[in-house]
Amino acid sequence: MTTDDVLDVFREAGALLEGHFILSSGRRSSVFLQKALIFKNPVLTEKLCKALAEKVKASLDVQPDIIVAPAMGGVIPGYETARHMGLESIFVEREDGEFRLRRGFTLQPGQKVLMVEDIVTTGLSSRECIASMNQTGATVIAGACLFDRSNGTADIGVPLVSLAARKFPDYDPDDLPADLAAIPAIKPGSRGLTA
Secondary structure, eight states: OOHHHHHHHHHHTTOEEEEEEEOTTSOEEEEEEOTHHHHTOHHHHHHHHHHHHHHHHHHOSSOOSEEEEETTTTHHHHHHHHHHHTOEEEEEEEETTEEEEOTTOOOOTTOEEEEEEEEESSSHHHHHHHHHHHTTTOEEEEEEEEEETTTTOOOOSSOEEEEEEOOOOEEOTTSOOHHHHTSOOBOOSSSOOOO
8 A cells, every 4th residue: 555545545534634733742733644533444444454464564574473552542553453464462551651561461571572553753652662562571673553644754763664654744833834823723632742
């Protein structure tokens, strides 16, 4: 799948939004990818995650033993990508502000992990997720995401395989273009940051 193919899936689901959005990073953008509208549709979710699984298999010399995703946004794509790779999928959750394995999930020292995210913008959640896995002694071999909003500039500390990548302009909230500043901002994302 090309980036345009992936954007067509977002359009089909009504998940490519335009307006004034507060991103999870706190930055502002006129474009928001509302992946929850994809994930409510099993057919569209399978289409994207199957393509991501195929791209991961083709891109990595060393294949993972397990997939780990950051909750909440990575849980569904992590699971669905794992299903297409024949792997188990677990996730980390925030506890006292830090990602941790809970619910009886464990990783073994040396176990090869693929971290799967929904959308990467700055890479912060990915880096935090990877840091939590590194504490277990497992080896994070790469990350993967459905959409890389940084278009390859986000550094997550390991190679990142993205199904689609495009840089949508985003701005510091104190340095908005006039047309964006004229529109009220909304925060459709899930992380509890304020503007």
